[in-house]
Structure formats: C-alpha cells, structure tokens
Amino acid sequence: MVMSEVRKIKFKVFRFNPAVDALPTWKVYEVEVDRGMTVLDVLLKIKEEKDPSLAVRYSCRQAVCGSCGMMINGKQRLACFTRVLELNSKVVVVEPLNNLPITRDLVTDFSDLFNKEKMVKPYIIRDDIEEMKNPTGMYLQKPEELLEYLQFADCIECGLCSSACPTYSTDHLFLTPMILNKAYRFSVDSRDKGLQYRLPIIDSEHGCWRCHFAAACSSVCPKGIDPAKSIQLLKKIITSAGIFKRMRKKEVQLTLRPHAAEPPT
Ligand code: SF4
Ligand code: SF4
Numbered sequence: 080m081v082m083s084e085v086r087k088i089k090f091k092v093f094r095f096n097p098a099v100d101a102l103p104t105w106k107v108y109e110v111e112v113d114r115g116m117t118v119l120d121v122l123l124k125i126k127e128e129k130d131p132s133l134a135v136r137y138s139c140r141q142a143v144c145g146s147c148g149m150m151i152n153g154k155q156r157l158a159c160f161t162r163v164l165e166l167n168s169k170v171v172v173v174e175p176l177n178n179l180p181i182t183r184d185l186v187t188d189f190s191d192l193f194n195k196e197k198m199v200k201p202y203i204i205r206d207d208i209e210e211m212k213n214p215t216g217m218y219l220q221k222p223e224e225l226l227e228y229l230q231f232a233d234c235i236e237c238g239l240c241s242s243a244c245p246t247y248s249t250d251h252l253f254l255t256p257m258i259l260n261k262a263y264r265f266s267v268d269s270r271d272k273g274l275q276y277r278l279p280i281i282d283s284e285h286g287c288w289r290c291h292f293a294a295a296c297s298s299v300c301p302k303g304i305d306p307a308k309s310i311q312l313l314k315k316i317i318t319s320a321g322i323f324k325r326m327r328k329k330e331v332q333l334t335l336r337p338h339a340a341e342p343p344t
C-alpha cells in the first residue's frame with residue numbers, strides 16, 4: 080500500500096506584468112503538497128485556490144509539449160515533470176526561464192527561438208523536386224541511417240537548453256543549442272539534401288562556432304538529448320573535407336538550376 084505523504088511547502092513565485100509593473104515582485108504561497116504532485120500541479124492549485132491572476136503556460140502535462148519550462152530552485156526544468164517532494168526543499172523558488180523576454184509572471188516569449196528555427200529550415204529538403212511534388216514511392220531508410228539522428232530527434236522545443244546557455248545570455252544573436260541541434264538532426268538525415276541551405280546560417284558569426292562546449296545545455300535537457308554534442312558534430316561536418324567536396328559539386332548544380340536556390344517549403 081502506498082502511504083500518503085503531505086507536507087506544507089512554501090512557494091516563492093516571481094510576479095511581473097511588463098504592461099503595468101515597473102519592477103518584478105515575489106509572492107509567497109504556502110501549499111499542502113501531496114506525494115506525486117508536480118510543480119505545475121501546485122501552480123494550478125495556487126491559481127485555483129489563492130490567486131487566479133498568476134500566469135503559467137502549459138498544455139500536455141506529461142513532458143511532451145515543451146510549454147511549461149521555468150526556473151525551479153535555480154535550474155531550468157519542466158514544471159509538469161518536476162515532483163515537488165523530490166526537490167527536498169522547504170522553500171521552492173519558481174521563476175521564468177533565463178535568457179528569454181518575460182511575457183508575464185512565469186511565461187516567457189519564444190519568438191526569438193522560433194524565428195531562428197525557421198532560418199535553419201527544420202524539415203527534410205530533397206533534390207528531386209518533381210518526385211516531392213508527385214511521389215512515386217517511399218523514401219526508404221536503413222536502421223543504421225536512422226541511428227545517425229535518432230538520439231537528437233526527440234526535441235520538444237522546450238527551450239531549457241537555450242535558457243541555460245551562457246553564450247546566449249551574452250550574445251542574443253547566437254543561434255542557441257535548441258536550434259543548432261535541430262539543424263544537425265535534419266542535416267544528417269539520409270533523406271535530406273538541405274545542408275547547403277543551412278550552412279550559411281549555422282557556419283555564420285553567431286552560429287555553431289560561438290559554442291564553447293561547456294555543455295550547460297545538455298545538463299538540463301528533459302529528453303536526454305545532448306545538444307552540446309550535436310553542435311560539435313556540426314562543426315565536424317563543416318570542417319570535413321568530404322563535405323566541402325560535395326558542397327562544391329552542389330554549387331555547380333545550383334548555378335545550372337537557379338530555381339533550386341531556395342528549397343521547396
Ligand atoms: S555547450 Fe555550447 S550551446 Fe551548450 S550551453 Fe555551452 S555554449 Fe551553449
Ligand atoms: S534539446 Fe532538450 S532542452 Fe533543448 S529544446 Fe530540445 S528538448 Fe528542450
């Protein structure tokens with residue numbers, strides 16, 4: 080039989096509405112927390128029973144949608160994936176994610192990340208445009224080809240890695256680990272031929288070379304992805320002689336076929 084365990088825990092919650100507040104404030108709520116309750120459960124309980132004005136973003140409540148990322152006791156975590164009693168803390172401090180603009184209270188603005196994501200074209204790009212438009216078969220992939228990108232493909236775009244990145248905190252033009260990992264995931268997919276379109280951005284001044292491989296990003300990923308590794312592998316692709324050779328061939332093709340300079344969407 081599972082024993083019930085209820086403890087009173089203080090939640091120190093960051094409050095700020097940029098539309099009306101000059102400065103942020105902290106509010107402290109004391110909540111009875113049962114075994115198994117997550118930080119998101121507690122925040123929703125606070126909204127329901129104590130303060131409906133608290134702003135929190137969430138959707139799936141099972142670590143899939145990536146929308147409930149926040150700082151919990153100083154670390155980037157998903158609120159729906161963090162059990163309060165496992166924090167082993169009498170006071171739990173909850174703040175919005177570092178490195179991102181605050182929309183309100185615990186909600187941050189992901190526009191910068193999503194705009195950068197569009198720049199690296201996070202989808203499969205093919206050479207055979209006619210086949211893409213009118214497919215005559217399936218794009219087959221061997222198991223070993225799948226393994227090339229599988230460990231990097233589970234990203235839920237929660238932004239925790241980018242929030243933890245010290246480079247992003249000082250260079251807001253840096254592509255960030257979330258986006259560079261995405262660029263790697265598609266560029267090593269055997270069905271994809273889009274590296275040539277991504278290179279100008281990932282190989283730019285604010286691209287992969289700005290990463291100094293401290294791996295703060297990988298240490299907070301709730302899906303066990305290692306974006307620090309995918310960024311180093313991107314650097315390897317760029318410096319690889321083989322890739323440069325293939326790129327040169329590709330440039331010749333592009334000159335002959337200018338309509339392919341932009342990939343199909
Ligand atoms: S390894 Fe690179 S991307 Fe990851 S936190 Fe460090 S600087 Fe940022
Ligand atoms: S790599 Fe991990 S931490 Fe970064 S956005 Fe994807 S799931 Fe979140």
Ligand code: FES
Pocket residue numbers: 136137138139140141142143144145146147148157158159160
């Ligand atoms: S609510 Fe979807 S990841 Fe937390």
